Amino acid sequence: MRERGGKKSSGNLHLSHTLSLNTHTHTHSHYCGADYTAHTRDSDTSNLDHTLSRSAMASSELSHILNNANANLYPSEPSLHAASFPAMQRSTPFNDTHYCNNNNNNNIHNTVGPWQQVNPQFWSRRNVLDWVDFHVEESKYDATLLNLDCCNMDGSVLCSLSRDAMMATFGPQLGETLHRNLENLKHKHVEDITQNCMLNETYELLSSFLLDLPQSPFNDGPTLDSVIVQSVPTGNKESDFSYYNEYKTQLTPGSDNGYESYSESLQSSITGSFLNPSSPESAGSDSDHEYTETHYTYSPKSFIKQEPVEKKRRGRPPKLGRGAEHFVENKKNKHAPRGTHLWEFIRDILIHPEKNQGLMKWEDRRDGVFKFLKSEAVAQLWGQKKKNTSMTYEKLSRAMRYYYKREILERVDGRRLVYKFGKNSSGWKLEELGM
DNA sequence: CACGTATTTCCTGTTT
DNA sequence: TAAACAGGAAATACGT
Numbered sequence: 362m363r364e365r366g367g368k369k370s371s372g373n374l375h376l377s378h379t380l381s382l383n384t385h386t387h388t389h390s391h392y393c394g395a396d397y398t399a400h401t402r403d404s405d406t407s408n409l410d411h412t413l414s415r416s417a418m419a420s421s422e423l424s425h426i427l428n429n430a431n432a433n434l435y436p437s438e439p440s441l442h443a444a445s446f447p448a449m450q451r452s453t454p455f456n457d458t459h460y461c462n463n464n465n466n467n468n469i470h471n472t473v474g475p476w477q478q479v480n481p482q483f484w485s486r487r488n489v490l491d492w493v494d495f496h497v498e499e500s501k502y503d504a505t506l507l508n509l510d511c512c513n514m515d516g517s518v519l520c521s522l523s524r525d526a527m528m529a530t531f532g533p534q535l536g537e538t539l540h541r542n543l544e545n546l547k548h549k550h551v552e553d554i555t556q557n558c559m560l561n562e563t564y565e566l567l568s569s570f571l572l573d574l575p576q577s578p579f580n581d582g583p584t585l586d587s588v589i590v591q592s593v594p595t596g597n598k599e600s601d602f603s604y605y606n607e608y609k610t611q612l613t614p615g616s617d618n619g620y621e622s623y624s625e626s627l628q629s630s631i632t633g634s635f636l637n638p639s640s641p642e643s644a645g646s647d648s649d650h651e652y653t654e655t656h657y658t659y660s661p662k663s664f665i666k667q668e669p670v671e672k673k674r675r676g677r678p679p680k681l682g683r684g685a686e687h688f689v690e691n692k693k694n695k696h697a698p699r700g701t702h703l704w705e706f707i708r709d710i711l712i713h714p715e716k717n718q719g720l721m722k723w724e725d726r727r728d729g730v731f732k733f734l735k736s737e738a739v740a741q742l743w744g745q746k747k748k749n750t751s752m753t754y755e756k757l758s759r760a761m762r763y764y765y766k767r768e769i770l771e772r773v774d775g776r777r778l779v780y781k782f783g784k785n786s787s788g789w790k791l792e793e794l795g796m
Numbered sequence: 797c798a799c800g801t802a803t804t805t806c807c808t809g810t811t812t
Numbered sequence: 813t814a815a816a817c818a819g820g821a822a823a824t825a826c827g828t
Binding site: 701702703747749751752755756757759760763775777 | 802803
Binding site for chain 3: 754755759
């Protein structure tokens, strides 16, 4: 699993091995597809994945990529388990060069792990471990100086660590390297998500998208480039991440299942692209959030946390950046188009079962009862749509609960992750959809 | 600018 | 025990 081009670990401790011996928290081969006996899964999800994997094979390259990823992540599917990462790597602009921008090792091109494909936020503990291990080896750091317990965290926890926490955890030397690399990975992943999103929307949905824009400047003869350029975020991504990091003070340990983490991140970055062609925000740009950051100064002996310059923002993040606002204004005058609200977003995922890749499913199609299968992935997708990287299912579900009172949703008691559309919702019934 | 709406964030407590 | 669920309270963006 940690082949990395056959490179030997030059006397350094293999962290992943050591830690897994200590903790027994890891299942094996989350992403290599070699050993898949350890996984057990919800049968609902499993069945759905079978279905979706089949249907997904038909169309785009991204679907193909997703299947390959699923094969690695859900290796219990016998027909798919042989597929491997090359397709994924091809699909993402995320490359070794970028990843390796902090070091000069020649072996690097062969030694990066699958974790590099994935938003660090979704890393499993195993991924975190591999990532730390990689840097320990690259920097010839003496791993015996590391407290292995400190590596026992998943990506969401890792991402929530501030710079000084990283230093404290991994020591000044390694901590600095890791911090810098993590920031790069996070930033790069945001770009990847955006690019994936744009390309999918553009290629898959360009015609309907443009047809939907009677007032758009594109009527003069839009080009793919013009769409993409207008859609690329211009905001300060760093602020988005610090926003996320600083808010995530309560560290909720994420799933420890590597396959799930991979899957969810892929679904966040890939599946989301298919959804809501008419949503303005999905084509919008980052806003110039002015979230204040906590600043740190470093001195050899101490880390001094400086007080934030301003108070931290709370509540709803800005919908769109200025550039995109412009764009959307042209797109549709004034009124919020279909897909703007959370319940519409959820509905739109549900009414495109062939494209939702197992994020959600109908429990009772006629009654409008549905279930979140990958709640955190849906939340991430919603966050992606709203340009809010800190969205979680917990927060999304709070918004869902507000719908009960408005009768957009009805309660479904005793069933976790299950909701039902209420009388004030629309657009989901078979009749309404002409089916 | 005030106000209403629709979240988003945070929190405490409860249930599964 | 962790993950969901429930809702109150407050913050925030955005439209009117």
